Amino acid sequence: MARIVLVGAGSITFAKNLLSDLLTFPELSASTIVLHDIDEARLATAEAMATWMVGELGIGAKIEAHADRRAALDGADYVINEIAVGGLAAVQRDFAIPARYGVRQTIADTLGIGGIFRALRTIPVMVGIGNDLAELAPDATLFNYTNPMSMIPWAVYAGTPFRNVVGVCHAARDTQRTLAGMVGVPEEEISFVTAGVNHQAFVLRFERGGENLYQRLDALIESDPELARRVRVEVYRNFGYFPTESSEHGSEYLPWFLPHEEEVERYRIPVDIYLEWLAEGFDEYESYKRSLAAGTGVPIERGEELASLAIHSMETGTGRMIHGNVRNGGLISNLPQEACVEVPCYVDRAGVQPMRIGELPAQVAALNRTMLNVSELTVKAALEGRRDHVYQAALLDPNTAATLPVRKVRELVDELIAAHGDLLPAGIRD
Secondary structure, three states: OOEEEEEOOOOHHHHHHHHHHHHHOHHHOOOEEEEEOOOHHHHHHHHHHHHHHHHHHOOOOEEEEEOOHHHHHOOOOEEEEOOOOOHHHHHHHHHHHHHHOOOOOOOOOOOHHHHHHHHHHHHHHHHHHHHHHHHHOOOOEEEEOOOOOOOHHHHHHHHOOOOOEEEEOOHHHHHHHHHHHHHOOOHHHOEEEEEEEOOEEEEEEEEEOOEEOHHHHHHHHHHOHHHHHOHHHHHHHHHOOEEOOOHHHHHHHOOOOOOOHHHHHHOOOOOOHHHHHHHHHHHHHHHHHHHHHOOOOOOOOOOOOHHHHHHHHHHHOOOEEEEEEEEOOOOEOOOOOOOEEEEEEEEEOOEEEEOOOEOOOHHHHHHHHHHHHHHHHHHHHHHHOOHHHHHHHHHHOHHHHHHOOHHHHHHHHHHHHHHHHHHOOHHHHO
16 A cells, blocks of 8 residues: 655644545545654654544554654655644744844745745755655655745746656645635636736636636625725736635735735735634644544544645546646746646546646736736745845835835845854855
């Protein structure tokens, strides 16, 4: 049976959701589940949770836990990555230091100055994982959940011999469900095509039986002024296609919202919300740890995680469509060839097979290219150890550039480099 490795398994809530899915598929119930984390206390909690689930379900899955990454990856069929390099302390720096310069952020993990630095400290680790896989499990598939999604898979396929990496994210699927609910049409009756760049993909087709459902959405927005107070609705009204990212997250990728106090209030943007979510996550970890110690376990609830669905399809031949983040290579003809793009993918025993989209609408491609400019420079900065590319990525970032003049952007970059220290590539620190 399959050898499935969870890298960053100490992210307990994420690990719980993935394990709940993987272990409740009868066809995967005899798999070997391998857990890896550099935090040995969290790794022990993840192992206790997985072992309890196997016993509770009465299945034959085997659980392994390894603090050594190479031991975990050796012989893997599937690897699911969910690491957070630097942990809470690094995220707090990503928020606190820019805030002193007046740069507002909400999530700080995809674009913006926070997304840039999350990538810079994550890419060296991902390069190590890619190199390990090329040696120890060259036929494995790496499913990446770690943000920034437009940069992490790109760094793996550009910076290592390992190419079989697919980024997975809920945003496109969740947006399609949201739109179906808004217009009152069952999702299974709607023809959707959604593509672009992760967290800034767009719903290109939204139809039922030849009816353009965007017309229903327009009527709904017209009748409800409160809907107009959402960032993603404002983007839709100006660019003609609905974006896949939530309003609080999407506000970070554009120059028109967070730099302006009145717009933050108008669009109800929750500045620094990610820090609150992280605090809730730590509380949940402690709760699960206590319940496992007491022998009461954790909830086993299927959630249809994309990586688990893809693995089930690849093992059983059950065909499914998911959205994957992969090397462009002509899938979207008016975006850069080397970029990491998000497109629908068919999955079965043959693996993850991306759909060719062709040209995006010009205005959508323009927004995506703005995001990819920052992504490309950040990936190059990390792989080549170039501090100048970090400055350039920050200067081209829409939110940072709309907030600060050039000299302040450079000062901010320098301070963040000093603060993150050894987590960053050596050439950038020099």
